Amino acid sequence: MRVVAATHRDLNLLVAEGKFRADLLYRLNVVPIHMPSLRDRAADIPLLVEYFTDRFGKRAGKKFKAIDKESLKLFEAYGWPGNVRELQNVIERAVILCDGEIFSVNESWLKGGNADNVGPLGCAESRPGDTRKRALRRNL
Numbered sequence: 001m002r003v004v005a006a007t008h009r010d011l012n013l014l015v016a017e018g019k020f021r022a023d024l025l026y027r028l029n030v031v032p033i034h035m036p037s038l039r040d041r042a043a044d045i046p047l048l049v050e051y052f053t054d055r056f057g058k059r060a061g062k063k064f065k066a067i068d069k070e071s072l073k074l075f076e077a078y079g080w081p082g083n084v085r086e087l088q089n090v091i092e093r094a095v096i097l098c099d100g101e102i103f104s105v106n107e108s109w110l111k112g113g114n115a116d117n118v119g120p121l122g123c124a125e126s127r128p129g130d131t132r133k134r135a136l137r138r139n140l
Contacts, residue, residue, distance in 0.1 A: 003028065006035075038080040038087060045075050045087070052088055053103050056095040068104035078110045 005028050014020035038045070049067060057064055071094075080086055094105045 038083045042076050052091040056092045060095055064103040065101040068102050071104045074107055
């Protein structure tokens with residue numbers, strides 16, 4: 001049996017403080033892999049955006065001809081506190097709401113915005129007066 005475990009905490013420090021069992025650390029620490037956060041790997045963002053856009057596009061039966069350059073700049077400038085999962089969620093939302101052939105995102109989604117905002121830079125903005133409900137219904 002193999003176990004893959006991840007944490008953002010310093011387990012050696014927790015062992016020293018008596019908050020984590022040393023024997024468990026030794027069992028888990030066979031092949032440690034340090035993965036920097038997404039904000040420290042901005043060069044990886046275009047490749048991840050392409051991968052997730054393709055992945056979620058296939059699920060939704062959509063094919064995008066291109067990725068909006070402004071959206072890509074937004075992705076690269078954003079700090080990604082939610083790491084790759086946050087990037088994945090933002091892209092999935094944009095794919096669902098996008099009607100056009102150019103993939104783009106709404107900037108507010110990168111700041112904890114809500115799905116009701118499908119305005120400027122959001123793909124669903126191509127139809128004036130859309131509500132979230134209509135945009136989702138149309139794209140699902």
